Amino acid sequence: MAPFSRRRFLAAASALALAASVGPTHLQAAAATDAPVRGGTLSIILQPEPVTLTPVANVAQPTQVVAGNVFDGLVTYGFDLKPAPQLAESWEVAPDGLTITFHLRKGVTWHDGKPFTASDVKWSLENVWKTIHPRNKALFENVSAVETPDDHTVVLKFSKPSLPIFSVLNGVGAPILPKHLYEGTDILNNPYNNKPVGTGPFVFKEWRKGEYLVLERNPAYWDAGKPYLDKLVFRVIPDAAARAAAIEKGEVQYAPFNPVPFRDVERLAALPNLKVETRGYEWLSPVLYFDLNVENPYLKDVRVRQAIAHAVDKAALAKVVWFGYGKPAVSPIPSTLTAFHDPSVPTYPFDPKKAEALLEEAGFKRGTDGVRFALTHDFLPYGDDYRRTGEFLKQALKRVGIEVAIRAQDSGAFIKRVYADRDFDISSSYNAAFPDPQIGVVREYWSGWLGTKTPWTNGSGYRNAQVDALIERAAVEGNPQARAADFRAFQQIVQRDVPTLPLLELKFFTVHAANLKGAVEQGDQVYSSLRNAWFDGPNADAPKGN
Amino acid sequence: MALLDFASPPVSSQAAAAPRDTLLRRLLRRPSAVVGLIFFALIIAMAASADIVYPDDPLDMVAQPFLWPGQDAAYPLGTDMLGRDIASGIFHGARVSLLIGAVATLVSLVIGVTTGAVSGYYGGRLDAGLMRVTELFQTVPPFLFALAIVAILQPSIPTITFAIGITAWPSLARLVRAEVLKLRHGEMVAASIALGASDGRIILLHILPNTLAPVIVSASILVASAILTESSLAFLGLGDPNVVSWGGMVGAGREVLRTDWYVATLPGLAIVAAVLALNLLGDGLNDALNPKGARR
Numbered sequence: 001m002a003p004f005s006r007r008r009f010l011a012a013a014s015a016l017a018l019a020a021s022v023g024p025t026h027l028q029a030a031a032a033t034d035a036p037v038r039g040g041t042l043s044i045i046l047q048p049e050p051v052t053l054t055p056v057a058n059v060a061q062p063t064q065v066v067a068g069n070v071f072d073g074l075v076t077y078g079f080d081l082k083p084a085p086q087l088a089e090s091w092e093v094a095p096d097g098l099t100i101t102f103h104l105r106k107g108v109t110w111h112d113g114k115p116f117t118a119s120d121v122k123w124s125l126e127n128v129w130k131t132i133h134p135r136n137k138a139l140f141e142n143v144s145a146v147e148t149p150d151d152h153t154v155v156l157k158f159s160k161p162s163l164p165i166f167s168v169l170n171g172v173g174a175p176i177l178p179k180h181l182y183e184g185t186d187i188l189n190n191p192y193n194n195k196p197v198g199t200g201p202f203v204f205k206e207w208r209k210g211e212y213l214v215l216e217r218n219p220a221y222w223d224a225g226k227p228y229l230d231k232l233v234f235r236v237i238p239d240a241a242a243r244a245a246a247i248e249k250g251e252v253q254y255a256p257f258n259p260v261p262f263r264d265v266e267r268l269a270a271l272p273n274l275k276v277e278t279r280g281y282e283w284l285s286p287v288l289y290f291d292l293n294v295e296n297p298y299l300k301d302v303r304v305r306q307a308i309a310h311a312v313d314k315a316a317l318a319k320v321v322w323f324g325y326g327k328p329a330v331s332p333i334p335s336t337l338t339a340f341h342d343p344s345v346p347t348y349p350f351d352p353k354k355a356e357a358l359l360e361e362a363g364f365k366r367g368t369d370g371v372r373f374a375l376t377h378d379f380l381p382y383g384d385d386y387r388r389t390g391e392f393l394k395q396a397l398k399r400v401g402i403e404v405a406i407r408a409q410d411s412g413a414f415i416k417r418v419y420a421d422r423d424f425d426i427s428s429s430y431n432a433a434f435p436d437p438q439i440g441v442v443r444e445y446w447s448g449w450l451g452t453k454t455p456w457t458n459g460s461g462y463r464n465a466q467v468d469a470l471i472e473r474a475a476v477e478g479n480p481q482a483r484a485a486d487f488r489a490f491q492q493i494v495q496r497d498v499p500t501l502p503l504l505e506l507k508f509f510t511v512h513a514a515n516l517k518g519a520v521e522q523g524d525q526v527y528s529s530l531r532n533a534w535f536d537g538p539n540a541d542a543p544k545g546n
Numbered sequence: 547m548a549l550l551d552f553a554s555p556p557v558s559s560q561a562a563a564a565p566r567d568t569l570l571r572r573l574l575r576r577p578s579a580v581v582g583l584i585f586f587a588l589i590i591a592m593a594a595s596a597d598i599v600y601p602d603d604p605l606d607m608v609a610q611p612f613l614w615p616g617q618d619a620a621y622p623l624g625t626d627m628l629g630r631d632i633a634s635g636i637f638h639g640a641r642v643s644l645l646i647g648a649v650a651t652l653v654s655l656v657i658g659v660t661t662g663a664v665s666g667y668y669g670g671r672l673d674a675g676l677m678r679v680t681e682l683f684q685t686v687p688p689f690l691f692a693l694a695i696v697a698i699l700q701p702s703i704p705t706i707t708f709a710i711g712i713t714a715w716p717s718l719a720r721l722v723r724a725e726v727l728k729l730r731h732g733e734m735v736a737a738s739i740a741l742g743a744s745d746g747r748i749i750l751l752h753i754l755p756n757t758l759a760p761v762i763v764s765a766s767i768l769v770a771s772a773i774l775t776e777s778s779l780a781f782l783g784l785g786d787p788n789v790v791s792w793g794g795m796v797g798a799g800r801e802v803l804r805t806d807w808y809v810a811t812l813p814g815l816a817i818v819a820a821v822l823a824l825n826l827l828g829d830g831l832n833d834a835l836n837p838k839g840a841r842r
Contacts, residue, residue, distance in 0.1 A: 388627070388628060
């Protein structure tokens, strides 16, 4: 460990470097108020252990948490979800939306020393984004040609406009792989998937499965002076109580994605050495919802679906079940997507009387036992929060005369039941909306997904020609205003029909050490890098356990 | 006549009629058995009175979440994270636990006793075949087996009961087989055969009554372990989500163990009490039914 005075000196030096490198569009202005200190090892909770470290076909959460530190993207996203330059210094979109030109940063090298060039981007687009990346296939489908006039310019030609691509251009959304290591290989089985070579601020060092994963500072990082930390150690701790203890003791200083149960958060947040942060997930914008199977004889009646919407007290659900880590959702497009969210959609305030009136109107009278009819509920088997959401639904619907039988199963059985067998009445789930509704939201409503058995697409079985037309038009609309108008019209219809009942805009949280600065600075922080993070104070040592 | 009298009545009366007045008395002579009996009676009373004391659905969210025990007189044991009354949950949970314990044990008894008796009585290839099946079941850890069955069949009270019953019988089968083997070549059986009694009659009327004592003892332990297994399944999230069960309550409370430990601890104590009661009772019965111990 460097003596304090030397660290201060380095801090001053890096502050100077920072001042020299910061352009007007950079995000880290807030951190510049204190001078960042160089050095230290950051221990991070990684849960569960990833299957691979390169987000090409597998975009599971832990893979992206690690990969965000190894791979820089063309852009990164601020809290307002606007793209900010990273490997692309600037870009132009032609007025017709059919040509996009990226000007790449010069002097960037891969971790193995080879220069990063436009051909890496071209190769990744053609071989990864367009073909095997699960979220991107549809977005890059209309790219007809990629031109690289020089090593630092990439020109995308589109057959039809595809504006939503500007929402996925970060390091995990559109991962740029080193062409010289991947070209001509079987991408999915390339050994570098598990020892990734990127251009990002941290270099892959070691992965001991089931224990830890180490990334080290990239000394040749293009953003001079960064990253501040010497080392990132990702630790796999499967037990929630052990995670809470490790955070509390300071063995782990950064833990994203709800590492501890909600009830423990209040306790941890009260400790002076810890900080709980709900920012940094804006890029994901997860929305919790119920899918109401419109093929069910009761649920096919829109009045029954509206009655259910009136019967569920979303504010209480947020407060009691989700411990305040959620905000009642108004529309399937969350309010964080300001350009698209429409607050004027039909809403369903909590009103059991109205719900009962709608059910009476639909002709479902209470029987002698007070029950109108019975439904089943399959909750997303991702933990007790979803189970309790189901228990909440059961009680809410019981009040208006609908009996709900809850069914539990593992996630494989859940996916099969809901998306393949369609043998359910009401299911719960959540979707990350991402900054553009095209990516995360419309898949819940577009009838083109029906029959494909693809998980997390149109669980309700909803078919509406008007909605399909709006979705398909918005996908290729080149004018941002016209697209936004299409999405507003879309929200009006789906909130009238409520095949899917949006419940809460979930707030994920990160727990980190109070003296860890600059760890939450972006809208895609949890899937981005910790290049701006630094320790303010003397405990920047590696935990003794390592 | 004389032979018949000799062959059957003393045997069956020894197990059924004669000990009726002395079994309870012998049981009551053992303090541990008395404690077990009292606990067990209390749990049965809780299960029986659940609908009277707490007529509402125990899954109802009735009060503010996380009321500590004693904080509000209306909810003496407090409320859980959804504001459900824990006392009501424990009362109603007693029903589920006892129901599953009793029915699962019945399932085990039917399978285990039948297998054991047939196997022990007929011997030979049938015995060898049945015992291989029994071993097959014994090689799989019963809890993991039950876990797999419930995961495949969907957790509900009938499937959980079935899974516990179907995995718990092998030890009973082995026990009964050993007892039957002991009696099979006795004079009593030989006499019955000489008198022309059918196999079924011999097994049911002459052999099984004599194996009753160890079976009763192990059945009481089986009930306890069935309750424990159901609790473990529910703890792992494989309980029936539509009913309250003690294990389910413990599992739900685990998340808040650091802050609100009573949510998991109170139903946990109920499980401890039930399992302990049944074990003490089983021990007591073992002593009381053991003729050597009785003449002490």
